[in-house]
Amino acid sequence: MLSIKQVRFDYDRQPLFQDVSFDVATGEHAVLFGQNGSGKTTLFNLIVGTLTPEAGIIERHGKVGIVEQALETSDETLLSYVMSGDQRRLQLYEDVTSGETDRVMRAYDAAIERGAYELEAEAKRALKRLGLSHGARRLSELSGGEQTRAQLARLTLQQVDIVLLDEPTNHLDVASIEWLTDWVRRFPGTVLAISHDRQFIDDVADVILELEDGRVTRYLGNYTAYTTQKWDEARRDERAHARYLARKSELLDMIHQYKGWHQKAKATASVRSPGAQKGAANLAIKMKARERKLEQLEASRPNRPKETAHVHVRFHAEPLEAKTWVTCESVSFGYEDPLFTDVSFSIERNDRISIVGANGSGKTTLLKLILGELEPASGMVKRHPRLKIGYFSQTLERLPQDGTLLEALLAESDLSETEARTLLAHFLFRRDEVYKPMRDASMGEKCRIAFLILYFSDANLLALDEPTNYLDIATREQIEAALELYPGGLILISHDRTFHRLTNRVIELGTGVLIRDRDPRPAADVEATLRTMKTLRDTEHFFVDEAGNLLPFDESEQRKRNE
Structure with missing residues (x-):
């Protein structure tokens, strides 16, 4: 189990946490979350041991394994990385396979006793169970989902009691998230995860630990139970x-x-x-x-x-009454290998479309073809001449690299400085925060600025590529509510499965391209709502x-x- 008792940690000579205390019991699966800037990552690093508290005690009862958002770039092979999960046996394995007679003889008895000769076979079995069969691949060649699986395979050899997960669903495709969800559910030990993925929290959490104002409050149940x-x-x-x-x-x-x-x-x-x-x-x-x-x-x-404090935003759209906005006719595209072949579909007025598929299937590529940032190898993409598209890129490359947050907004609008500062306050940039240099802004802050620039685009169609990766749950829900009221069209790529409830059509990429309508959500019963409001009033x-x-x-x- 984990036990955190009266922990204090200072940042820039000011207390970030004053008296944080909570427990995660043996076998519990807990999720730690809070708004961006609340100190989740700092608290996580204190638990991991990479930071030391000014006061208080952190107890870890059992062997701890950590799954990070991303591994450091390395030429180490996948098999070697997994085998390194058991350092004691790895040292013996390297001794007895070194080919040096004296070294082999010194380690032989201990290697037999501790099963060092079986280490490589166990590592290969762990990789195979997790869908990673090519142990000779370099860590630097792995996708985000493969990196997560590699870390879990390594934990299998470590035989850990406690698993710490830092935003484990970021950059994973839906299939990988579902696999990870199943793994966490089956893990018999203690789990503590930082996550903003509402569906993941709903599926795995026994306990919610909310970090707010320097203290942690414990709520039993998953995210749905927490909101209630x-x-x-x-x-x-x-x-x-x-x-x-x-x-x-x-x-x-x-x-x-x-x-x-x-x-x-x-x-x-x-x-x-x-x-x-x-x-x-x-x-x-x-x-x-x-x-x-x-x-x-x-x-x-x-x-x-x-x-x-919430983001307050409502997106506007210029009306475009044309029936068809975008038409893709027999589009083919690829890099070394083809991604799409002979794909045809159209985007009609106010369509709301999800583009889904495994990582590497070409979701962002298809979106850029629709936007006109890429040209198809064959076929044609036609866009209505008056169509205005607002684009949110997951890499945020359209944001300026220099200047302040305030200057970035002023460059994209006709606002006065006073008006711009007022609007920035609606996006949680208060007082002197508006003068923060863009290069010093966090990814979450840059995401909010990118959404703010979209606010002024007056686009008929919003194209959003992974808009939620760096946003906390409260901001995700506010942006989601704003998009639900947005009167224009929407194209959405997102690993946040909850976000896809905003769309009514799906383009699914895989071995082929499947286009289908999503099951409609039940219509709101307006009459019943009005009756309820009258009852409450009377x-x-x-x-x-x-x-x-x-x-x-x-x-x-x-x-x-x-x-």
Whole structure:
């Protein structure tokens, strides 16, 4: 298991974490996530051991294996890399296969005892089980999905108890993600993953660990269960805050009322009238009692319901009434080998299309053919002359390399600096952050700038190539909501399977090219929604505590005052 106790870590002499504590039990599969910049990678590196905390304890009970986003470029062979997962046996294996007589004899008995002679065969079996049969390939030749499989094959030889995964689905195709999901489900040990892939989290997580404001909150269940719990949590906070405001208002009214009565009674009370003096004194006592209750209420004041910072965006599209926007006629294209042969299809007005397929199948190539950035080897791609396409490239090569974030936006729009700064704030760039040099921006920040530039494209058709790789879940969901309302067409390449619910057609690349309609989503029941809204509007509501009790003050008096 993993145990993190009161961990503190400082960044640039400021505390990033103050008192982080949580456990991941033996056999649990946990996912750590939070907004970009919350410190997930730093916390992950503390757990891995590449960083050291200023204070606190990190305990790892068992052998730990790590799967990183990408391996360092190396000429090491795949087989050698997997065998290195068992360093003790590898050293013996190298000794007994060295051909040096003295070295062989010294290691022979230990090699027999520890099974060093079987190491190579075990590594080949592990690779074969994971679909990697060519052990002579170099690590530098592997795709992102193959690198992930190679790391898992290496963990098989390490026989680890705990697996740490850093954004394991980034750059994997759908088939590889499904395979990884199955592997994690079957792994009997402890798993801790950083991930923003909602479908992956839903499929593998027993526990969600949310990192927010320097602390970790534990939620049982997968992502769907987490969102339900967060919604319930928000409602509880809102009710508690509403009760606090109502009680505070009542006490302030009563204090003001008693104060007025007391002043009037004190002014009119005669020295020769002990009853009047006693009445004034009683009013003063009641006023002081209410003031003490107000102090107690303020001391136990609940936190104001938190409004999470989100990207606020709504894409616009110039209307293009033409029926057909793009036509591909008998298109063929390839590099050394053909990728497509004799492919024909059309993109109609406001079509929403997913391009899917394994890594290397040519998804980005097909998109660039549609955009006109590549020319087909044969056949023809026709685009309507008034069609405006907004393109989001996964490599972000269209972004300027120099200047600040503010300058990048000003160069793509007719905005004043004040207007540009306001819009940047909607994309979570606040105050001096707008002056950050583009070269120093994170990939997540560059993605937000790329979306902001799309905002001004007035495109009829948005072409998005892996738009979510560097975005946190909250930003993904905001962009997804904006695209759902976008009135134009959409072409989407994404490994985030949840994103594909935005489309209604699929171009599937494989041994051939298959074009099909996606099963339609059920239409919203507008009448039922309107009935529900009317019921909510017409029903009398009371604030209650978690036990179902009414607010802790006299409801009848409150109603009389309201009347």
